[in-house]
Amino acid sequence: MAEKRTPIKVTDAVQRVMKRSPAGEVERVKIEQVYGRFLGEDLTASHDVPHFDKSPYDGFALKAIDTKTASRETPVTLEVIAEIGAGSVHKGVVQRGEAVRIMTGAQIPAGCDSVVMLELAESFSLERRNFVRINRVYNEGDNISRRGEDTQKGTVLAEKGSYINPGIAALLATFGYKEVPVSVKPKVGVLATGSELLEVGDDLEPGKIRNSNTYMILSQIERAGGKAVYFGQFADDFEVCYQQVVSALQQVDMLITTGGVSVGDYDYLPEIYEKMEAGILFNKIGMRPGSVTTVAEKEGKLLFGLSGNPSACYVGFELLTRPVIRTFLHSPAPFLQSVTGILGRDFKKPNPFTRFVRGSMRFENGRIMAFPSGLDKSSAVASLADTNALIVLPGGTRGYEEGMTVQILLVESQEGLSRMSIDKE
């Protein structure tokens, strides 16, 4: 009891975890199901875009030289020899004095070098022949989207491990990915511990609370890109607990336990790690909340022993588990997006250690503001509803005042950083 633990820095803890953080497999899914997944390989342009010279407008394709003398007073008249829709190709070669009616997106006919927009041309028919009248000069290349103008063949358009947004989905379709290689989601197990915990469907009892951490963590896993697997609550018996952890770990890529890691008498986890001969990466971090966060490793799989209190649990997950999930997904930027902003409200509690305060980041008049949520008691749940950030308050100070510059980690953003850095740790 009251075993001695040596705290390490947050960045050291993260580094130790990342050293043992494996990348996962790649699978293929239909392009219809690709949104929100992570690319399993670089997305490279397999052809120029556009892959032919095309018209960006509805109008008339022609030879610019034919408009050399055109003006409002002396318009030029050309014969419209054909009409091509998008997807059609004009067979012949257009000659001097000729024009082709062309639709948006259609390929520029051979012989043409510019396009006149429909609105700027006057078309008419005479003796069953069609003509167009042009009243200004056009230059070679006017209103033509050139082959390769948007993207050249071979360009890497999105790196392996990128979060697939609607733009990337469009690129995948453009380059013919009917099936898309995506990163397999890591299976992340969750086991809750705490004899005070009621299940979500239970009525309240004196001294007990409902298990909320589990459902928070399941959502955090999904947000990070993992597949959450809930194994229920720990049993009261040590041997059964031990078996639960061993069995759960076999079924997943990594395992999270909540609670049971502090130095209280009823906390089985340290003993379980010992019995299963898991290597302890650390069991104390110089931060608040979540100082008792423990990470262990067994046969290449990580066990995250997160604190039982909601705030510490939330912070521990985002700092330690999220980058491991993103690394499994091959993300080149597995760490939380970090921005600098202004503290919007005093936070007077003295900080012996680096503190990660749940908070809400907002934009105000072009400035980035961060507001600590509620009381930030470790036990507070209510303040989590509008949490979209962790405010980093380095230790060793008496407290922080409104208007001070702070580092803010964005937990709701799909963007990230390739490297974790904590200001002034």
Place this chain on the structure above:
Amino acid sequence: MAEKRTPIKVTDAVQRVMKRSPAGEVERVKIEQVYGRFLGEDLTASHDVPHFDKSPYDGFALKAIDTKTASRETPVTLEVIAEIGAGSVHKGVVQRGEAVRIMTGAQIPAGCDSVVMLELAESFSLERRNFVRINRVYNEGDNISRRGEDTQKGTVLAEKGSYINPGIAALLATFGYKEVPVSVKPKVGVLATGSELLEVGDDLEPGKIRNSNTYMILSQIERAGGKAVYFGQFADDFEVCYQQVVSALQQVDMLITTGGVSVGDYDYLPEIYEKMEAGILFNKIGMRPGSVTTVAEKEGKLLFGLSGNPSACYVGFELLTRPVIRTFLHSPAPFLQSVTGILGRDFKKPNPFTRFVRGSMRFENGRIMAFPSGLDKSSAVASLADTNALIVLPGGTRGYEEGMTVQILLVESQEGLSRMSIDKE
């Protein structure tokens, strides 16, 4: 052909659409599946949190008055009469001279009014009785989390229509929602038109491109919170097209078509709207790209006729369809989050109309920067990969320069606004 259309303002277009934007139904799902859905009703605290006075630490619960004379030189010794874990309740009433060993989260025993942290107490046994030595003064309430301290019963913790993040999932569990009322996702149909379109699995052909808009839009629908249903491409025949639209509309809550809305000869949609007697809300908007965006209504369902070019299609969806999807989901803030930032790169193209430029919003040294993506040719697809914002450039100017202040709409953010406003429209 070349029918006359009168452009309306973007904000007017949005307003017309929103007036005809219905709210959807509510369904119940298991709490395990709740992440990323939208609350179907207000989430109200059904009890105080905590719902009993509890200990935030492992330690000893006692009467503060017993420590009145305690100091390092003259510690006070109390008898430890019981030990309670979290979830257990001490039966008796603690008397003067007594203490109770208490675990984090456990209910404060009757008679106690403060807690001494385990690390600050020295415990020992003597003749089979347990004692604790305290060497400083404690005050009533020290280290006690009071009933209702985090949240009081009746507090609205998250509004109906809120995006369910991990914090809200935790709250739902705390208040016993084994099943959660969530907004039913609107079914949003997609029909692509364009005779130039190959399907994603097809080989390239001269003059043709693969259908990328559809897969972009499917992802945009999912990101907005809807359920995407793809109905394939339009047939070449008018009558068949008409039947496709009518039949698709019956199966969904709203329908998006891409392409076919401009004034080209092969664009069937205006005729289809007419034949089905759909009410046209507008068929031209004073914006770039996407000026030919058309919205119609038939029997309470909206038909979004988005432009066939990818950029216009993307913008049209985010400005017009997204808020309708969010309204269906009961969101109180259905419009894109808007921030003010600094243009990071020249955008010299003159702007007769308000322009929405796809771009990437980044944080640089505490400033919000926005970079227009690529060339921003209407046809560009490549620049979409890193799009997380639409940069609003009001019309009537010669162009914009690096360093100017601009409005930025955040397309990747789950947060939103209750009201749409375009700067200087």
